[in-house]
Amino acid sequence: MKNIKEALNWRYATKKFDVSKKIDTETKVDLLEVLRLSPSSYGLQPWKFIVINNKEMREKIKLVAYGQSQITDASDMIIFANKKNIDGALVEEYMKFIAKENGIPVANLDGFKNMINGSFVGKSNEELRSWAACQTYLAAGNLLTSCAVAGIDACPMEGFDRNKLDELLGLSALGLESKMIVTMGYRDITDEDATKKKIRFPKEEVFIEIN
Ligand SMILES: Cc1cc2nc3c(=O)[nH]c(=O)nc-3n(C[C@H](O)[C@H](O)[C@H](O)COP(=O)(O)O)c2cc1C
Numbered sequence: 001m002k003n004i005k006e007a008l009n010w011r012y013a014t015k016k017f018d019v020s021k022k023i024d025t026e027t028k029v030d031l032l033e034v035l036r037l038s039p040s041s042y043g044l045q046p047w048k049f050i051v052i053n054n055k056e057m058r059e060k061i062k063l064v065a066y067g068q069s070q071i072t073d074a075s076d077m078i079i080f081a082n083k084k085n086i087d088g089a090l091v092e093e094y095m096k097f098i099a100k101e102n103g104i105p106v107a108n109l110d111g112f113k114n115m116i117n118g119s120f121v122g123k124s125n126e127e128l129r130s131w132a133a134c135q136t137y138l139a140a141g142n143l144l145t146s147c148a149v150a151g152i153d154a155c156p157m158e159g160f161d162r163n164k165l166d167e168l169l170g171l172s173a174l175g176l177e178s179k180m181i182v183t184m185g186y187r188d189i190t191d192e193d194a195t196k197k198k199i200r201f202p203k204e205e206v207f208i209e210i211n
Pocket of ligand 1: 011012013014015068155156157158159160180198199
């Protein structure tokens, strides 16, 4: 626990990345695996993690991210998107996948399927999309903590025009919508934010304990 606490105190939302420092391939593969292993409600995994390696594309994304330099200066960046159609068809595909993985008939999962579909009843598409987006944030949180533990700097970012980013990447046609970005790499030694005091509410403010 000491290591995790130290790592979380060490990390900060990096504003200025050292352009010359790159995350090695093995670590990058591990960080992507962290995302794949993230938990989600019912295990539905209603997300896509879009890894942007293309330099020109990153320049274009920077323009819709209000010129934030992390987009082009960080070693790597990932866009977190949720699926837009959270419906019976998505659940059916998921059931087929579980059945295949477990080597069981898909009909064995009817109870589980009905439970998930039942929980969708009465909810608007907007509500379900927002629920799916919550799952992607959980994955982003896992990534941020993992980066910190691995000594990699990162910046979670919502400061971009979602509609413009979706248009740029053609996400709508893929049934996706972007929610946040995480840029990762190594802090530049001139980044003043690295030494700023961590501003967090005190325990009494944050926790409610019912004994
Ligand atoms: C969802 C989310 C969106 C954020 N968007 C941005 C952003 O667009 N640009 C930025 O520089 N920082 C962004 N931040 C960083 C926050 O400002 C930062 O995490 C917060 O002030 C706490 O500071 P710390 O992370 O350095 O401890 C974002 C953080 C989160 C969690």
